Amino acid sequence: MNTPATAELPVVVIGAGPIGLAAAAHLVDRGIEPLVLEAGPTAAAAVREWSHVRLFSTWGELVDPAAEKLLAPTGWAKPDAGGYPSGGDWADDYLQPLADVLGDKVRTGATVTGVSRSGRDRVVDADRGAQPFVIHVAHADGREERLFARAVIDASGTWTTPSPAGADGLPALGERAAxxxxxxxxxxxxxxxxxxxxxxxxxxxxxxxxxxxxxxxxxxxxxxxxxxxxxxxxxxxxxxxxxxxxxxxxxxxxxxxxxxxxxxxxxxxxxxxxxxxxxxxxxxxxxxxxxxxxxxxxxxxxxxxxxxxxxxxFRPGLSHLSEIRLGLDERLEAPVALAPLIDPNQHSCGTVYPHGHRELSHPEQGVYLVGMKSYGRAPTFLAMTGYEQVRSVVAALAGDTDSADRVELTLPETGVCGGAGLYDTxxxxxxxxxxxxxxx
Missing domain, CATH: 3.50.50.60 (FAD/NAD(P)-binding domain)
Known part of the structure; x- marks a missing residue:
């Protein structure tokens, strides 16, 4: 099988949740072809699993600017900026319409089982950076597929890997049996x-x-x-x-x-x-x-x-990235440069300053973990932080370093962030x- 030229390939985004879809919107805005791979049967599948929960961020903080720009020509009506949506509202009134606009750029029922460099396992140095990424995908219908990409943005989140009850980070004795x-x-x-x-x-x-x-x-x-x-x-x-x-x-x-x-x-x-x-x-x-x-x-x-x-x-699932050279903090499993900024022993979500491609980079150039995935085990994540992350990452991929390095976000300053909220009216x-x- 011939490997296509890297410059002709799309950027693969893993996960069609809020941050993954925002990444795709920014890629489209920059004229770069995205391909979003979602393991669930629909876009925002994880968000739909907590559809009964109300967010404590308002609509004004939950709509990405590039996504709004993409939605505007469709006649999409932006919800009241001051309202607090439930997870179901977020999925139905924003994330699904965004996925619909992206069309066949979003593939559901597509589970990424592995990411590597084409023809190079984790050990091989020779000509590594010149090779495109290869992504192994298992489809819901049983098919397996290999796809190639110029870069990979992993926005798959942490929803499927909750932490156990055991205080030592391992399941308590009897937890699985119960x-x-x-x-x-x-x-x-x-x-x-x-x-x-x-x-x-x-x-x-x-x-x-x-x-x-x-x-x-x-x-x-x-x-x-x-x-x-x-x-x-x-x-x-x-x-x-x-x-x-x-x-x-x-x-x-x-x-x-x-x-x-x-x-x-x-x-x-x-x-x-x-x-x-x-x-x-x-x-x-x-x-x-x-x-x-x-x-x-x-x-x-x-x-x-x-x-x-x-x-x-929660904690990040990293098994599909075992052949990629990641630089992760030994405690938080977050990118090394980001970890000190989000350490929950030192920071709340208000004291994490906005950050971008430099803090999210890895030894394997062209791979970025974004959104909740980038925070590893830290519970301090805000959706608008993720939107700023992907804005910067996509600007870097487009070669616009000035924009990638510029901070375009102000965060609230109080409280500890993480978890979910009440389902109310x-x-x-x-x-x-x-x-x-x-x-x-």
């Missing part, structure tokens, strides 16, 4: 089957971010409903409760995010959830009745629960009573 009673997502209590799973039951929520806030608040709402008598939450934190535990509150520059933390605090204050602090989960044990007992590393045991919701963050969200995630 899979029928363990979830790694904020439950959609509007779904009757999901609601029945948690109604009247005792549920442990493991985690300390916005997703955990959301789960606590929604379980508290269920406890107060006619069908929710007996519903109880157990909030499992690896650290203690302090003044910063519930986020920025009323001082948060993203009001809906601040309201989310306050809603979680209200759930605890009202007695709908008990807190187990300094609890580092080591094991999940079954009782004779089939319930679960969480055991800490220090030997403490919690009273039995019926369900466990693990919301301890649009009216409540506009009043700051909602919540939501920074990005997908």
């Amino acid at each position: 899979a029928d009673h363990v979830s790694y997502r904020v439950p959609n209590l509007k779904d009757p089957a999901v609601r029945a799973r948690y109604a009247g039951r005792r549920t442990a929520v493991i985690g300390s971010g916005a997703s955990a806030f959301t789960a606590l608040a929604t379980l508290a709402d269920l406890a107060g409903a006619d069908d929710g008598a007996g519903t109880k939450g157990v909030w499992v934190l690896r650290r203690g409760i302090s003044g910063s535990t519930f986020g920025g509150g009323e001082a948060d520059q993203l009001p809906a995010r601040g309201a989310l933390g306050l809603a979680a605090k209200a759930a605890v204050d009202a007695g709908h959830a008990d807190a187990a602090t300094g609890f580092r989960t080591a094991a999940m044990e079954r009782t004779a009745e089939g319930r679960l007992v969480l055991v800490a590393e220090d030997g403490r045991r919690l009273d039995p629960v019926d369900e466990v919701i693990v919301l301890t963050g 649009p009216a409540e969200a506009e009043q700051g009573a909602g919540g939501g995630c920074c990005g997908s």
